[in-house]
Amino acid sequence: MNLLRRALLASIGAMIGWKPSSAKEISPASGEKTAIQTEADGSSVTPRHVLCFLGKGRDLGPLSDEASQAIRDFATGFSIDEDYSQAEPDDRMSQSFAVCWDRVEADAWSPADEEAVADHQSVLYVLGPSMAQAETVKVSMLALRFVERLIDAGAVAVKGESAGIAHGLDRWRELIRQGGEAVKAADPLAQQRIGRLAFAKRPLSVPGYLESVGFHLVGLPEVYVPETVGSERQIVAIMDAVADEIAGPGLDLTLKERHASLSFDSTYEPDEFKFNPYGIVRLPR
Secondary structure, three states: OOHHHHHHOHHHHHHHHOOOOOOOOOOOOOOEEEEEOOOOOOOOOOOEEEEEEEEEOOOOOOHHHHHHHHHHOOOOOOOOOOOOOOOOOOOHHHHHHHHOOOOOOOOOOOOOHHHHOOOOOOEEEEEEOOOOHHHHHHHHHHHHHHHHHHOOOOOOEEEOOOOEEEEEEHHHHHHHHHHHHHHHOOOHHHHHHHHHHOOOEEEEEEEEEEEEEOHHHHHHEEEEEEEOOOOOOHHHHHHHHHHHHHOOOHHHHHHHHHHOEEEEEEEEEEEEOOOOOOOEOOOOO
């Protein structure tokens, strides 16, 4: 197994045992409301955000208080995880962030961000609500606002646990700015694209393909591109283009024009946050 993929599978969220939620969802293939059945438990699974914030002091009060205020102000359904948040450093964080940094965007993090992770003194986890497919983009924009509030309150590093993605603070601020503009413009496609860039991880490796992880957080299936198509950067561009096509012209047309297939045979277990209930769009080799 690819070492980066192995590390992500053992990320903090997996280690401490959070589980995704179960609910009815919309099948992307048919548009009909169905329960996405899983072999593991016979139930349907819906995505949710798990956000990790690192503090510079051993007092969780400033971050916790701001998180509570954000929940009251706009983030209905979000909650602080009192069980795993801690007013002390977590020695797993440097390794976890090291495998989660976004390696697609240039200068997505800096040595100062790495130092902030290494020197952190507290950890706050925030759980998002279970998301119906139609609500994923809206909730992901709220998650970005949540990140903004806690950075302003003193968070020194932020990671999305659901897909295992981390950005430096400057990159988070840029994504927050772009998300705010898209919300102001009432542009759902732009919001969905920014949500992908903020909370999804790509590319990771599976046999014969490079994959996305986390597209379900904006209501999309994952995209698998054959590893022989080109460089990693070229493959990422294809992943992003396919995601935009699914969001715009639609899944059926994208499958037809790309000669692609839709599969629900995930390499992730249904009780993992990386499991995508909307399936996998697999491009032909």
